[in-house]
Amino acid sequence: MTTDLGNGASAEGVEIRKLDRVVIRFAGDSGDGMQLTGDRFTSEAAAFGNDLATLPNFPAEIRAPQGTLPGVSSFQLHFADYDILTPGDRPDVLVAMNPAALKANIGDLPHGGTLIVNTDEFTKRNLTKVGYDGDPLEDGSLDAYQVHKVAMATLTIGALEHTGLGKKDAERAKNMFALGLLSWMYHRPTEGTERFLREKFARKPEIAEANVLAFRAGWNYGETTESFAVTFEVAPAKLPLGTYRQITGNTALAYGIVAAGQRAELPVVLGTYPITPASDILHELSKHKHFGITTLQAEDEIAGIGAALGASYGGALGVTSTSGPGIALKSETIGLAVMTELPLVIIDVQRGGPSTGLPTKTEQADLLQAMFGRNGESPVPVVAPQSPADCFDAALDAVRIALTYRTPVLLLSDGAIANGSEPWLIPDVDSLPDLRVDFATEPNGPDGAFWPYLRDQETLARAWAVPGTPGLQHRIGGLEKADGTGNISYDPANHDFMVRLRQRKVDGIEVPDVVVDDPSGQARVLVVGWGSSYGPIGAAARRVRKQGMPVAHAHLRHLNPFPKNLGDVLSRYERVIVPEMNLGQLALLLRAKYLVDAISYTKVQGLPFKAEELQDVLTDVIKGVPA
Amino acid sequence: MTAIDLGLPGLGGLDGVPTADQPQKAKDYKSDQEVRWCPGCGDYVVLNAVQSFLPTLGLKRENIVFVSGIGCSSRFPYYMNTYGMHSIHGRAPAIATGLAVARPDLSVWVVTGDGDALSIGGNHLIHTLRRNVNLKILLFNNRIYGLTKGQYSPTSEEGKVTKSTPFGSLDHPFNPVSLALGAEATFVGRAVDSDRAGLTSVLRQAAEHRGSALVEIYQNCPIFNDGAFDVLKDADSAARRIINVVDGEPITFGGGELAVVRDGFGLTVAKTADVAPEDVVVHDASDLNLAFALSRLSTQDLQHTVTGVFRNVARTTYDDAARAQVAQAREAKTPDLAKLLHGNDTWTVAG
Ligand code: SF4
Numbered sequence: 001m002t003t004d005l006g007n008g009a010s011a012e013g014v015e016i017r018k019l020d021r022v023v024i025r026f027a028g029d030s031g032d033g034m035q036l037t038g039d040r041f042t043s044e045a046a047a048f049g050n051d052l053a054t055l056p057n058f059p060a061e062i063r064a065p066q067g068t069l070p071g072v073s074s075f076q077l078h079f080a081d082y083d084i085l086t087p088g089d090r091p092d093v094l095v096a097m098n099p100a101a102l103k104a105n106i107g108d109l110p111h112g113g114t115l116i117v118n119t120d121e122f123t124k125r126n127l128t129k130v131g132y133d134g135d136p137l138e139d140g141s142l143d144a145y146q147v148h149k150v151a152m153a154t155l156t157i158g159a160l161e162h163t164g165l166g167k168k169d170a171e172r173a174k175n176m177f178a179l180g181l182l183s184w185m186y187h188r189p190t191e192g193t194e195r196f197l198r199e200k201f202a203r204k205p206e207i208a209e210a211n212v213l214a215f216r217a218g219w220n221y222g223e224t225t226e227s228f229a230v231t232f233e234v235a236p237a238k239l240p241l242g243t244y245r246q247i248t249g250n251t252a253l254a255y256g257i258v259a260a261g262q263r264a265e266l267p268v269v270l271g272t273y274p275i276t277p278a279s280d281i282l283h284e285l286s287k288h289k290h291f292g293i294t295t296l297q298a299e300d301e302i303a304g305i306g307a308a309l310g311a312s313y314g315g316a317l318g319v320t321s322t323s324g325p326g327i328a329l330k331s332e333t334i335g336l337a338v339m340t341e342l343p344l345v346i347i348d349v350q351r352g353g354p355s356t357g358l359p360t361k362t363e364q365a366d367l368l369q370a371m372f373g374r375n376g377e378s379p380v381p382v383v384a385p386q387s388p389a390d391c392f393d394a395a396l397d398a399v400r401i402a403l404t405y406r407t408p409v410l411l412l413s414d415g416a417i418a419n420g421s422e423p424w425l426i427p428d429v430d431s432l433p434d435l436r437v438d439f440a441t442e443p444n445g446p447d448g449a450f451w452p453y454l455r456d457q458e459t460l461a462r463a464w465a466v467p468g469t470p471g472l473q474h475r476i477g478g479l480e481k482a483d484g485t486g487n488i489s490y491d492p493a494n495h496d497f498m499v500r501l502r503q504r505k506v507d508g509i510e511v512p513d514v515v516v517d518d519p520s521g522q523a524r525v526l527v528v529g530w531g532s533s534y535g536p537i538g539a540a541a542r543r544v545r546k547q548g549m550p551v552a553h554a555h556l557r558h559l560n561p562f563p564k565n566l567g568d569v570l571s572r573y574e575r576v577i578v579p580e581m582n583l584g585q586l587a588l589l590l591r592a593k594y595l596v597d598a599i600s601y602t603k604v605q606g607l608p609f610k611a612e613e614l615q616d617v618l619t620d621v622i623k624g625v626p627a
Numbered sequence: 628m629t630a631i632d633l634g635l636p637g638l639g640g641l642d643g644v645p646t647a648d649q650p651q652k653a654k655d656y657k658s659d660q661e662v663r664w665c666p667g668c669g670d671y672v673v674l675n676a677v678q679s680f681l682p683t684l685g686l687k688r689e690n691i692v693f694v695s696g697i698g699c700s701s702r703f704p705y706y707m708n709t710y711g712m713h714s715i716h717g718r719a720p721a722i723a724t725g726l727a728v729a730r731p732d733l734s735v736w737v738v739t740g741d742g743d744a745l746s747i748g749g750n751h752l753i754h755t756l757r758r759n760v761n762l763k764i765l766l767f768n769n770r771i772y773g774l775t776k777g778q779y780s781p782t783s784e785e786g787k788v789t790k791s792t793p794f795g796s797l798d799h800p801f802n803p804v805s806l807a808l809g810a811e812a813t814f815v816g817r818a819v820d821s822d823r824a825g826l827t828s829v830l831r832q833a834a835e836h837r838g839s840a841l842v843e844i845y846q847n848c849p850i851f852n853d854g855a856f857d858v859l860k861d862a863d864s865a866a867r868r869i870i871n872v873v874d875g876e877p878i879t880f881g882g883g884e885l886a887v888v889r890d891g892f893g894l895t896v897a898k899t900a901d902v903a904p905e906d907v908v909v910h911d912a913s914d915l916n917l918a919f920a921l922s923r924l925s926t927q928d929l930q931h932t933v934t935g936v937f938r939n940v941a942r943t944t945y946d947d948a949a950r951a952q953v954a955q956a957r958e959a960k961t962p963d964l965a966k967l968l969h970g971n972d973t974w975t976v977a978g
Pocket of ligand 1: 663664665667668669670699700769773774847848849850851
């Protein structure tokens with residue numbers, strides 16, 4: 001719900017309404033440039049100082065057939081004058097560029113919501129293509145909404161008439177017309193967008209000019225026609241002091257890896273293979289070779305992680321990035337990293353599964369794969385970011401664990417975090433953790449021998465001697481190791497010992513205690529989440545509390561090992577509920593480990609939870625607790 | 628897409644690897660681990676040849692790394708007093724690629740077998756060769772799976788009766804040299820395990836080559852495929868079968884009685900006496916077509932087997948190029964983390 005904060009009037013007599021938050025969804029054909037339009041509006045909101053969160057949603061096909069339902073691409077943006085947690089459940093404003101976009105999205109627009117339609121695409125042919133019998137713009141079926149019919153293509157072509165640009169090229173700028181109109185409606189700053197367009201099309205100045213003109217035409221259309229009686233203002237948010245930028249999860253994750261390499265003073269080698277939705281991490285890191293980063297696009301997923309592990313063996317920070325199907329292929333090498341006890345960071349940007357599943361949609365269903373998806377007892381630490389900006393810290397933490405404990409670490413992001421964006425309070429570089437490591441340089445065993453499997457007593461990390469170190473020549477591999485010497489050993493007691501030792505090492509990894517958010521301190525119900533559901537769970541908890549019902553929220557960054565205080569936290573509440581975008585994987589782990597009767601709430605629709613639905617779920621659970 | 632000429636200078640295979648202060652002996656390369664191949668296994672001969680040959684390179688032992696996959700031959704690193712990793716089935720070239728990219732100061736060797744390199748790891752092998760990573764790949768070809776106790780391999784002959792093919796194998800075998808050449812390998816050689824001199828000569832040229840060097844070594848497995856290469860070991864029959872090629876020299880064999888001549892697009896064997904001397908093919912290791920024709924002259928039944936170095940050409944290596952890109956980027960731009968994190972579009976919330 002948008003809260004009305006009072007009214008004013010502009011000089012032209014158009015009413016200005018103050019709002020605390022707005023959700024806008026731009027929807028159109030894949031070829032309509034909706035992602036770019038959304039991105040630009042996001043930048044404008046960021047520059048203005050709003051807090052914001054975004055949710056892009058696009059088809060897996062690069063160019064699905066034009067004007068069809070599968071070809072619809074959308075970008076939802078939530079901006080506010082306070083700190084928000086999610087991209088919003090439902091749009092307040094829906095921009096539909098064609099009948100397919102209208103059909104696919106109208107169900108999410110609440111009654112009374114604003115609908116802005118590009119009427120030019122509402123031809124009989126296009127309507128039939130998506131199964132409309134009549135024209136919804138004419139048949140009264142949209143009466144529940146505030147509909148603005150705008151011939152965006154026609155108006156754009158008109159505005160560009162004198163530029164000499166062909167009709168087809170001119171028409172393509174209609175997304176900027178839409179952006180201009182919305183920018184006017186919400187009093188957004190425009191300089192950034194104009195500058196952006198001129199830079200983006202620097203090599204095609206006539207296209208740059210056309211887009212700027214279309215953008216201005218959209219703005220002027222709002223100002224001059226009388227169809228819009230109200231404009232809206234959302235004041236800047238009161239966020240913690242500091243310098244901010246807008247950032248997506250994949251970019252933040254890539255920056256986290258860059259920063260970790262700098263703080264560890266190690267070269268970074270990313271061995272990887274392109275896969276949706278993780279490829280942007282490869283793209284981003286490829287740009288930053290001057291930080292000592294080598295990116296290796298391998299022949300397959302297996303070679304990608306193999307190269308990363310080989311680089312780690314050589315004393316670099318080895319990293320690989322993929323999604324669930326890639327993890328399946330990399331499992332054997334992860335097992336080798338467990339056995340050879342070498343640092344390695346494995347990034348899994350989760351998507352809908354199983355198999356190829358839903359490549360562009362989000363899911364959290366790789367948790368058990370990350371925990372157990374290998375042969376033998378093969379413990380691997382698991383770290384999960386909770387929001388786009390949080391990917392930076394999560395990446396640094398994953399590297400800390402990998403280097404300190406000489407172990408592969410799984411970093412579980414997901415599609416919603418990867419492509420979503422939010423403001424990021426840019427950290428001071430000097431405040432980032434010191435990740436430097438000590439390589440072994442001296443023999444450590446009896447008679448001047450080097451024993452690669454002698455351990456640090458505290459961390460249980462083994463000595464890491466890199467090739468080129470004189471006198472420490474040794475051989476490692478996937479066969480079971482004798483404790484200490486690291487020689488091949490088939491001894492039954494040694495195997496039992498080593499299996500338990502590797503488990504003990506991972507169990508003993510130091511992770512911060514989980515923090516419980518319970519402002520009243522009165523909650524009897526605890527909601528536990530992990531990963532990208534942080535936003536919707538947090539927003540739902542706020543709503544529930546506003547209704548006068550206390551609820552506690554604990555969000556897990558560390559899935560393996562769990563924080564030491566987790567068992568204690570779970571036991572303090574009468575009910576524990578675990579919402580997940582899978583069929584209850586965290587709930588299964590919590591039940592197994594802590595014998596807690598956790599309630600599992602699950603959904604796998606390829607989209608994040610809505611705060612509204614979680615609010616209902618939490619309310620039901622709280623009401624069910626006997627007084 | 629634009630292509631950028633990387634224009635890297637020519638380097639030797641071992642440039643950048645530090646050299647030893649003291650002369651070394653074969654025993655310096657023996658580890659303290661007991662060698663556990665079956666008695667009579669060809670792997671012993673190759674191990675001895677490598678341990679005798681490495682000291683002649685004069686490199687620091689700690690800068691030599693052996694990476695292997697899975698199979699009998701892949702136990703090799705355990706027996707070498709160098710750094711080593713016994714990895715997983717088929718993946719040694721991938722792991723070694725990462726190591727070679729990260730460390731220009733290492734001489735990296737991959738030890739693999741016909742199953743490891745050509746079956747489960749076939750993809751990594753061809754892509755490593757294509758990229759020309761500075762790795763020396765020793766492919767022990769015994770035409771059988773030894774470690775899993777005797778199933779046919781991708782180099783076994785059609786119809787071979789093994790535990791997994793009691794009615795004969797249906798698979799058509801690879802010719803590893805042809806495969807490597809097709810995969811754009813810049814160096815391809817072949818040797819027979821029992822021929823110490825020939826093996827050492829190929830190993831030396833491989834070590835000195837900058838880039839991927841594939842060396843196929845015919846290796847006898849006395850337990851599961853005994854005598855597979857016997858016809859190449861009996862002095863009489865070997866002379867008429869083994870065609871050893873040397874760059875720049877006419878290709879004759881059988882005590883000079885036989886010669887290799889052109890035949891359409893390929894090559895054939897003729898009696899030297901029957902052909903004009905100028906018709907005898909002179910080996911040219913830079914000629915890809917000749918190398919391929921020579922590889923086709925080697926047949927599965929070993930009627931003829933070409934040994935020596937088929938191809939040896941210079942091409943920029945992947946790892947040199949990867950490091951050059953990083954170095955160039957560093958020259959052009961100072962790494963400034965704070966600047967990266969800030970980007971171009973920031974805003975400040977002030978009190
Ligand atoms: S099985 Fe064959 S190849 Fe393996 S060690 Fe024994 S003899 Fe050698």
